[in-house]
Amino acid sequence: MAKARTSQRKSHRRASARKQRPPHSPEMPPFKDEHILLIAPGSETTLAQLGLPETFTPARCRFPTRMFPAEKTGEYEPYRIREKRQQVKVNNGTSAPEASKEDVEMKDATKPGQEGAANAESAEKPSGEGTEAEKANEESTQTVEEVYYEEDVASDEGAIYPMENGRIVDWPCFFALLTHIYNALSPPFHTPILLIAEPVWTARDREAITQFVFEKFKVPAFSLMDSALAVCYGYGTSTATVVDVGKGKVDVTAVTDFVVNEHGRGIALEGCGGDAMTDRLVELLGSKGFTREMCKQLKRSNITEILPPGTPLPGAAATARQGANPATAASTGSTDAGNESAPRGPGDGTQTGTEGGNGEEEGVLDVAAIVSGDTNEYLANIEKEKSTTKKGAVDPKQPRLPNSKKEKASFQFEEFVQLEEENAAASGSKRYIRQSREIEVSVERFLLTTPRQQTGDRLSNMILEDIATQIHHTILAVPDATKRSELWDSLIIVGNGSKVKGFVQALLGVITQKFILSPSATIFTSEIPSAFTTPLPTGGTNTPVSMGQPGPMYHPAAHGVNPLLVAATHNNPGMANMPPGTPSMDPNAVSHYRSTGHSQNPTSVKTLKPPEYFPDFKDQGNLNGPGASASGVAGSGPGGAATSTPGSHGMEEAVFLGAQMAAKVFFVVDQGLSKGYMSRVEYNESGPSAIHEYTV
């Protein structure tokens, strides 16, 4: 009973507190643009940024959403730490290996500081750290066993992924990741945090995060923003259907007037994300020697495309390449120059034949050179080389056909391979090299959303169809029926899973095939009564149309139709002969129009145009170049660590643009007036559960 009493008193107190809470405590100094921390956790990559730039950019920092268990249980490291015991042969005393060992440890200790200062480079740096001890390979006389710890930045072995399909599955690890990000960006003291919340998080999850953020980071203010709403902010719209195609799941959310409709929301629809497409490619190509990593990169490459429903595949008698044998068309033939069969397994030597004779160092990045020398210059040179050789080699051979007409095409596969011992010995350090080679793929590259053979436990298994059905379900569940056609006309498709070329068009195609109503069902052609009278003003003058809801006359679905007809069909004749004196009927007169005075949906479906005033957020159509595909490979190498790759991510990460906009509005412009964030004063007063009043 005591417990019950407490909770009652509490909720009562909260109810009163809600009314009289001051918008902003007067002593609180205003927040500054440059001192706002934004974090958007995702199952694969967590985006983060300290400060709002002059013009909003894609997230400056990208952290793989994973941690590695540290030696002590319950603690986590951002990189894999490997304990290594090695028989080290020592030449002329032990001085050399020990020096290098010390060196490593020192780097470990100073790491957080370094990252804070220059996190962009920190990812590259550790790759040079694994350098020790190889020196000792020369002939020697003594043998000493060395135990040392090595940060292995290229490995994700043993990693713990705290989020799965948006759900937080490992709380300590998730909190450790937040802490790592916080430390890496090391914000000054008076820095509020805006965290993007996954739709799947429960109310209790949000409370736990709120508590952690306030008590661990001692932030002055905290805002937890729904990801779908952030996307709406990014697009500058109040009403939209947000389809977020993630790694393993899809979220479909209807947002009306900046309110997320929780009922009917498609939350963490599994088996519909980017992984499902990779799985399909593995299924198609696995027998041909493709690894999962290859399929992943193939998916991200610009030759992979989802064709709109009904488009014929470039057939066996395809135009581009004569003599292509249909039987071998599916095989992964090699490049034009006719090398022996690609693809090779990883670690298959350091040289790969690309473009015939130009094989020597193409695609092999000398990481040591990057670390020691001028990175930009080095990379620029490589790029230049690449583009010149490519142009020379490819263009004359193939007639310019759109990708969708070509039966075969090839993409650059990049992988990180640890250099073999003898190579390493030569330069005195362990190195990773980035190999790149060209792999040719046939029409499989168009089939990544086709139903899988291994259907698991679903029947449809065409991911586009599942997403389309979910959109239909979600919009149909929106209680305000007058908003539904607007929702159909404002689809926003975001998430890195949607980056595959043609995804959006194909999804719209499926929706059109399955759900769009035929014109005859939506136009009031038949049964116009001959005794047609002027429609009466519905409900009379005492019908307040509350909340600014447009009446039936302005029904958006009715565009293009004679308004008289619409009015007539929506007219409620009962109201005309209703005897006076029942004023209490008024409220439900309003409800008629809101609940049932509408016609069926959808008559059309459209995607919303992204805002153009943020040049750094490019339209996702431009993003399918090989450059973009490589940078997103979190977990395959140093590039996956906390590097920033501005420019390579566009509107599919509109959530981050929205986060910046919202942060600007909540923390700087409104200074708390919009209840966009919870301040520490309020936290101390009401505890973490009060965050729900601020969940925007």
Place this chain on the structure above:
Amino acid sequence: MNPSNPPQAAEYGGDEVSAIVLDPGYSTTRAGFAGEDAPKSLVPTYYGKYNADGQEKLIFGDDVFVTPRPALSVHNPVGKDGIVEDWDMAEKVWEYSFTSRLTGAKPGNPFQNGLNDISNDELPTEMEVESDEKPLADSPLLMTEPGWNPAKAREKTIEIAMEKWGTPAFYLARSGVLAAFASGKASALVVDIGASNISITPVHDGMILKRGVQHSPLGGDYISSQIRALFKSNSPQPITITPHYLISSKTAVEAGQAPQAKYKTFPAEKAPDASYRSLLEERTLSEFKECVVQVWPGPNKLSATGPTGVSNEETARTWPGRPFEFPDGYNQVFGVDRFRVVESLFDVKAAIPDPDSPFPAPTSSQTIPELIKGALSGVDVDIRPHLLANVVVTGASSLLYGFTDRLNHELMQLFPGPRVRISAPGNTAERRFGSWIGGSILASLGTFHQMWISKKEYEEHGPNIVEKRCK
């Protein structure tokens, strides 16, 4: 407090939890935190059962509408009369309704599995939840029940809440009473038009008048069966509803023309059960109800003759029809028929006969006017006018176009003397979640706290305490 100082650990109380309000219905189950204005969680009470890799699996929530599963069948733990039949599954569905969006499944205490090793002193100890991992260990629970819930079912409910979910405090309230509270009334005649039942609940001073409670099965599902009967007898050809999951694409056809759609086929051993198809057909039917179906607004019945000598049906015929397109592309304009499918809620003679319907032909005592008459005759004469002046309409099926107009006319015809006042919230959410909202208000009232049945009291008196305390 100077905000530039870091907060002291555990500065706030640490046990700030609000009650959970759970409103289980026949077609949907609503759950949310007390004090909020709409339930955060709305899940179908239906659940799916299917076989995958030789294992029987269950699915809950909206997912069942979106992705068909092999050999999926759909079940409902609640019986047609609104009383739970399958307690094991009811417990699971209800549990899903609050764990999915509110409390989480609690796979262990997040603050005890590792993090505290790092920052033991930084996290307040109060946050460490009691060691038992029951889903509601820290939230009081208010549940709703229909007015005719038998004592056995009530005891079973508190048993689940206390023993399976571990709630520290519990209360069971009548949904009719709560709907009255949601309209801000302590005394009211609550007309609840649900999916499987319509019910009339007289409420006086916050107490249910049990002798007056009336219910009948003419709810939303009955209206669906009438629509199906209409489709069967449709001319020129009968209409079959093919749900979206069976259609891969459709082509636009003219109104009344045979559909041209590509259908999907499933191998026999994988095809979903008929119960699944019927659930998804119900989705289309509810869209039909929203867009097409209309209640003859009155005065008088649809079959009666209007004041000008023209029969009401003729008048209704002159009104423009409403078009509707089915998932397979078939579309048609519905004229006067759209009134006929709901007319039997008021006029039993108007029921469209259908020998295959699971609903037996309604009797005249099941119609709304008769139920209201019956409810009023079961209560004291003195309070009847008071109840009639406070008629509260709730339930999603009451959102049918023109329903409240008709109800108003019927009531004025039945009770010409007293002043009849209908209050029906205009906001669809308020209408659909009337009893949940009432529960949300009740559970957050400061004066309510002595009403809770605490765990200790339950342990002392056993489940029977619910009969004594929740009247």
